[in-house]
Amino acid sequence: MFQKQIIMRRVLYSLTPIWALSVWLYGPRVVVLTAVSLALGVLTEYLYEKRRNGKVSEAVLVTATLFALSLPPAAPAWIAAVGIVFAVFTAKMIYGGFGRNIYNPAIAGRLFVYISFATVLGRSFTPAGNFGLGAGTLLGRPEVLSSATPLAVWRSGGTVPVLNLLTGLRDGSIGESSVLLILAAAVYLIWTKTASWRIIVSEVAAGGALALALHFAGVKAALPPASLLGGSFLFVAVFMGTDPVSAPKKPASHWIYGALIGITAIVIRTFSAFPEGTSFAVFVGNTFASMIDDFVAGRMNARKARAEAKAAAVPAGASPQGPGDAPAAGTGKEAAK
Amino acid sequence: MSGKAGKILKDNLWTNNPIFIQILGICSTLAVTNSVRNTLIMTVGVSLATAFSSLTLSAMQAAIPRKVRMIVQVLVISFYVILIDIVLRAYLPDVSKQLGPYVGLIITNCIIMGRAEAFAAANKPFLSFWDGLTSGLGYMAVLVSIAVVREVLGFGSLLGFRVMPQGFEPWTIMIMAPSAFFLVAFVMWWAKTVQAKAAVKAAAAKAGPKPAPAKA
Structure with a gap:
C-alpha cells in the first residue's frame, strides 16, 4: 500500500527519540494525538x-507525525482530526499529491x-514530566493547565533555566521540547543527506542574528537570546523548513530561503500579537520558494553568459580586453552586494 | 421564446455561471459570505440591480452612442444601486451597516457590467431582464451555499438561529476571508469536474455505436 521513500523513513527515525521523550513528558495524550493524526x-x-x-506516500506519515508534534499536549483529539484531514486533503492531495504541493x-x-481554535489550543498546555501526571488527568480535559511556556515566561520578564x-x-x-534531541536529529539528517544543511544553518543564523540585534539594540519587545532555544524555532528549522517538496530546489536558493524563514519567524514572534511566528514564517518561505529558485537560476544564467562572452572575447584580440572588462567588473560588484 | 429563456436560465445557473465559470464578482464573494442573511440580501440586491439595468440598457440601446456606452452603463447601474442602498438604509439599517461599502460597490460588480455588455447590448429588453435576473440567481446560488458553510462552522448558527450543539467550538477561520478563498475553489472544482464528466459522457454517447461493440 505504501510507496517506499527512504528519505521520509529517515525523518521518521530521527523523530522517534523526540516522540519517546514527549510520551514521558505528557503521557498517553501524545499517543492518542499521534494515533489519530496518523490514522486519518x-x-x-x-x-x-x-x-x-x-x-500512499510515506511522506504522509512524516506530515502526520510532525503535525501531531506541533500541537499543545492537551489539544482535543477532534482538533487533531480536523487539522490533519485539512492538511493532507487541501494542502497536498488537491495539488496532485506527493511532490506537487x-x-x-x-x-x-x-x-x-491555530487560527480557528486559538483559544482552545491556548488553554491546552499542561505541565511537563512524569507521563503527564502534572495535568491531573491522563486523558481528556486536563485539570491543571500551564501558562508557563518559555516564551510566555520571557514575555512577562521571567527567566527559564537553559538546562x-x-x-x-x-x-x-x-515536539519542540528538547534542544539536544533536536540537534541530534539535525546531525543525523544532515549526515545522511536527508535535510539541507544550508537551510538549517541559514535559518538559525539569520533568525539568531536578528534576535540578538533586537535584544542588544534595546528593543522593548525583544526576547532574551536564550529564546532561540525556546518555542518551536529550532524544531521548525530542522523539520519543517527542510521539507524537500515545498523548499526551493537549488542549493544556492537554500541560503535565501532559510534566511527568509528565520527573519520572518523572529519578526512575527517579536512584534505581533501571536505568541509564536515560526509556522507563518515557513508559510511565507514556501510562498516565495519557486520565485527564489527562478531568481537564482536567472543569476546563474547571466553569470554563465558573461563568462562565455569573456572567454570568447579573450582569444579574439588583446586590445578590446580593457573596455570589455570594465562593465563586467561593475556588474560583478553589484552581484556581490 | 420559452426555449430561449430556458437556455438562458440553464446557462446562467450552470454552464456559464458567473462565479465558477466566468469568475466574476469574486471580491464580494469573499467579503459578504460569512452570514447567510447578509448574503441573501446582498445577492437579491445584485440580482435586481442586474435585471433592471439590463432591462433599461437594452431598451435604450439604440439611443446610446457606442463611444460613451460604458459611461451610460455605469450611470444606469448606479441609479439602481443607489435605490437599493436607500431602501436598505430605510428598512434594514443594521444589515446596511454590516454590509458597509459593499452595497455601493455593487456598481463595480463585474457581473452587471458583463451582462450589460455581453447580453443587453444585443437583445430585447425583456429577455435582457430575464438574463440579468438569472445571472443574479447563479451568483446567489453559489454565494448562499458558501455562506451556509461559513456561518454554520464559523458561528454555529444558520440565519442567526443556533444549529450546532452546545459544546461546539466555532471555527474562527471560517469568519475570515481566507476560508472563502478555498470554499470558492472547492465549488469551482466540483462544478468543473461534474461538467467535464458530463462532456465526456456526451462525447461518448455521440461516438457511441463504435466503441460499444469493441468493448463487448
Missing part, C-alpha cells in the same frame, strides 16, 4: 489515491487549527 492522514491519502490507483502540509494543517531547555523539561508544544 493515511486514510485521507488512501481514499484519494485509490481513485487513481496510486499508492506548494505548501508544507503539516504547517498548513497547523495554521488552520531545562536543553533537556526538554519545560512546558510547550509536544
Whole structure:
C-alpha cells in the first residue's frame, strides 16, 4: 500500500527519540494525538489515491507525525482530526499529491487549527514530566493547565533555566521540547543527506542574528537570546523548513530561503500579537520558494553568459580586453552586494 | 421564446455561471459570505440591480452612442444601486451597516457590467431582464451555499438561529476571508469536474455505436 521513500523513513527515525521523550513528558495524550493524526492522514491519502490507483506516500506519515508534534499536549483529539484531514486533503492531495504541493502540509494543517481554535489550543498546555501526571488527568480535559511556556515566561520578564531547555523539561508544544534531541536529529539528517544543511544553518543564523540585534539594540519587545532555544524555532528549522517538496530546489536558493524563514519567524514572534511566528514564517518561505529558485537560476544564467562572452572575447584580440572588462567588473560588484 | 429563456436560465445557473465559470464578482464573494442573511440580501440586491439595468440598457440601446456606452452603463447601474442602498438604509439599517461599502460597490460588480455588455447590448429588453435576473440567481446560488458553510462552522448558527450543539467550538477561520478563498475553489472544482464528466459522457454517447461493440 505504501510507496517506499527512504528519505521520509529517515525523518521518521530521527523523530522517534523526540516522540519517546514527549510520551514521558505528557503521557498517553501524545499517543492518542499521534494515533489519530496518523490514522486519518493515511486514510485521507488512501481514499484519494485509490481513485487513481496510486499508492500512499510515506511522506504522509512524516506530515502526520510532525503535525501531531506541533500541537499543545492537551489539544482535543477532534482538533487533531480536523487539522490533519485539512492538511493532507487541501494542502497536498488537491495539488496532485506527493511532490506537487506548494505548501508544507503539516504547517498548513497547523495554521488552520491555530487560527480557528486559538483559544482552545491556548488553554491546552499542561505541565511537563512524569507521563503527564502534572495535568491531573491522563486523558481528556486536563485539570491543571500551564501558562508557563518559555516564551510566555520571557514575555512577562521571567527567566527559564537553559538546562531545562536543553533537556526538554519545560512546558510547550509536544515536539519542540528538547534542544539536544533536536540537534541530534539535525546531525543525523544532515549526515545522511536527508535535510539541507544550508537551510538549517541559514535559518538559525539569520533568525539568531536578528534576535540578538533586537535584544542588544534595546528593543522593548525583544526576547532574551536564550529564546532561540525556546518555542518551536529550532524544531521548525530542522523539520519543517527542510521539507524537500515545498523548499526551493537549488542549493544556492537554500541560503535565501532559510534566511527568509528565520527573519520572518523572529519578526512575527517579536512584534505581533501571536505568541509564536515560526509556522507563518515557513508559510511565507514556501510562498516565495519557486520565485527564489527562478531568481537564482536567472543569476546563474547571466553569470554563465558573461563568462562565455569573456572567454570568447579573450582569444579574439588583446586590445578590446580593457573596455570589455570594465562593465563586467561593475556588474560583478553589484552581484556581490 | 420559452426555449430561449430556458437556455438562458440553464446557462446562467450552470454552464456559464458567473462565479465558477466566468469568475466574476469574486471580491464580494469573499467579503459578504460569512452570514447567510447578509448574503441573501446582498445577492437579491445584485440580482435586481442586474435585471433592471439590463432591462433599461437594452431598451435604450439604440439611443446610446457606442463611444460613451460604458459611461451610460455605469450611470444606469448606479441609479439602481443607489435605490437599493436607500431602501436598505430605510428598512434594514443594521444589515446596511454590516454590509458597509459593499452595497455601493455593487456598481463595480463585474457581473452587471458583463451582462450589460455581453447580453443587453444585443437583445430585447425583456429577455435582457430575464438574463440579468438569472445571472443574479447563479451568483446567489453559489454565494448562499458558501455562506451556509461559513456561518454554520464559523458561528454555529444558520440565519442567526443556533444549529450546532452546545459544546461546539466555532471555527474562527471560517469568519475570515481566507476560508472563502478555498470554499470558492472547492465549488469551482466540483462544478468543473461534474461538467467535464458530463462532456465526456456526451462525447461518448455521440461516438457511441463504435466503441460499444469493441468493448463487448
